[in-house]
Amino acid sequence: MKKIGFLSFGHWTPSPQSQTRSAADALLQSIELAVAAEELGADGAYFRVHHFARQLSSPFPLLAAAGARTSRIEIGTGVIDMRYENPFYMAEDAGAADLIAGGRLQLGISRGSPEQVVEGWRHFGYQPAEGETAADMARRRTEVLLDLLRGQGFAQPSPQPMFPNPPGLLRLEPYSDGLRDRIWWGASSNATAVWAAKLGMNLQSSTLKDDETGEPFHIQQARQIRAYRAAWKEAGHTRVPRVSVSRSIFALVDERDRGYFGPSGQEGDKISFIDEKTRSIFGRSYAAEPDTLIAQLAQDEAIAEADTLLLTVPNQLGVDYNTHVIEAILTHVAPGLGWR
Known part of the structure; x- marks a missing residue:
């Protein structure tokens, strides 16, 4: 068995060809797709976070709304840029x-990806400490x-509080027990995957990683996944870690599918440079x-290694079509691979 969810970047554009023409469309359709995916029997509704872009950004209002409208499906991110948080x-x-959401949040975070603006986190009032890089921050x-x-108290209570306090140091509220075990790290390199394992985070690995071996x-x-699991075992954690990979996968079952995603002659891996330096x-x-x-x-060896598969969806084609995309995988593909 493999958990199967979707991952939406939440793009929107006022173009007449788009079914998602405004930020409101992107948000409301994201909630509707989470509801539809749950009805189909999918396991997760995940959302990408990008700042300064016509895409989904601040995730928590969306996560809360999707959690309130659903009852079973995991609600998550893939990923939140911690430089901005x-x-x-x-x-x-x-x-x-x-x-x-009743304890269904799966929070994917990372050191961030290439941005729409130069050092956008500075506009949020943040900057690295002396000697730090933005990734270090x-x-x-x-x-x-x-x-x-972890929910441990750390703040000294006021001797004259507005409301009565429980005894001892105070923690942040509201506290949700178990959320610490549902934090995922989006790793682009083997080294950061190992770092995440040592800290007891689950692993998210997307459709992009550092080209470390050719x-x-x-x-x-x-x-990368095997290195992560080895580091997890060495760290002595007692729970079983989770690993997700993301893929763009489309089952061509009707003419719409063939029109949108039929053979293009560009089905192989691609090499590029991130930030003009990282291959x-x-x-x-x-x-x-x-x-x-x-x-x-x-x-696909990585899909076989992972317990969770996130299907990247073309959200601007609308909720109905993306529901069809997810249903086609669950119905026509997953059973043949032993995932369902």
């Missing part, structure tokens, strides 16, 4: 959203967040008739 306020927001804030989510993407990603590899997309798709996906 105050871990104290974030712990309160995350606790509230998790309580509204993100990882430091992550460690603070993880500590806060091998095909799925092989490098599988090696990165982008994993291929999959689009084929179900039987062919099953054969192709059976050869």
